[in-house]
Amino acid sequence: MKVKSILGAGIAGVFCVMSLAAVGGTASAAENPTSTPSAYMAWLAGQESENPGGGAAETLGEFKALSEADQVEFLHIIGDPGHVKDFLEFASRPVSGASAAGSGTKVLNGGDVVLETESGGADGESSAEGTADASGLQASSGWRDGFGSFGAIRAGDRSAWYTKTDKVMGVKVSQVRISVLFHKNNTKIDKIYKGEAGHRNFVPFSEFSNTKPDTWIDARGLAHASTVWTAKLETGSSWTASEEVWCNKAGGGGGALV
Numbered sequence: 001m002k003v004k005s006i007l008g009a010g011i012a013g014v015f016c017v018m019s020l021a022a023v024g025g026t027a028s029a030a031e032n033p034t035s036t037p038s039a040y041m042a043w044l045a046g047q048e049s050e051n052p053g054g055g056a057a058e059t060l061g062e063f064k065a066l067s068e069a070d071q072v073e074f075l076h077i078i079g080d081p082g083h084v085k086d087f088l089e090f091a092s093r094p095v096s097g098a099s100a101a102g103s104g105t106k107v108l109n110g111g112d113v114v115l116e117t118e119s120g121g122a123d124g125e126s127s128a129e130g131t132a133d134a135s136g137l138q139a140s141s142g143w144r145d146g147f148g149s150f151g152a153i154r155a156g157d158r159s160a161w162y163t164k165t166d167k168v169m170g171v172k173v174s175q176v177r178i179s180v181l182f183h184k185n186n187t188k189i190d191k192i193y194k195g196e197a198g199h200r201n202f203v204p205f206s207e208f209s210n211t212k213p214d215t216w217i218d219a220r221g222l223a224h225a226s227t228v229w230t231a232k233l234e235t236g237s238s239w240t241a242s243e244e245v246w247c248n249k250a251g252g253g254g255g256a257l258v
Helices: 037-050 056-064 068-079 081-090
Strands: 104-108 113-123 145-147 156-168 171-184 189-201 206-210 214-217 223-233 238-247 253-257
Touching: 037 056, 037 068, 056 171, 068 156, 113 253, 156 238, 156 253, 171 206, 171 223, 171 238, 189 206, 189 214, 189 223
Parallel strands: none
Antiparallel strands: 104 113, 113 156, 145 253, 156 171, 171 189, 206 223, 214 223, 223 238, 238 253
């Protein structure tokens, strides 16, 4: 995460991105994937074999593109328990510089770690299903990320999402995402089809899990979806946060990770 983040780790999801109530990214001490660049590349190749198309191949390609020195520094960042603890704490702070489109970034360690936040919406379901590259995060302070209207006010199916992605030295290592698919008639949101949560996690010795997404229409007529994420490290550290996305009938909405 832009914080040399581990919550990106996976967070994530976010995020993501994913059918992902499942835990990914665990490794045994004997394998020690962070010991050398070749060990990490072999571990990523194994992750791709276990879950084809889950994002490990993309992370592997980005890691291979780093110089040897940067690969070593990358492994130092994701393999240090102290760094990981900092990542998780950093991920709980507000993201600055969010735009009207719901995007924003935050940076740690001189720019080596970047946490990217993104939210948005679209007609139909496809956009919400294909947001593995989007990412977003929110803080416990109550800060909220928002986005503007995404389409004409007409009846039909709509989707909205909120994601957060962690990158270390430009390599995507984790992501968490929440999305909601709903229907609106000419006057209001009248049905929620489902909420979905997803993550990707390519930080060894860690795992992500989440609760089944809850969905509801609030008193103002906004569609909501939320899930609770838990990240655990083999060192014993853990992190828990609730991720939520909401959207009104015109496509305006936002998201949060708190």
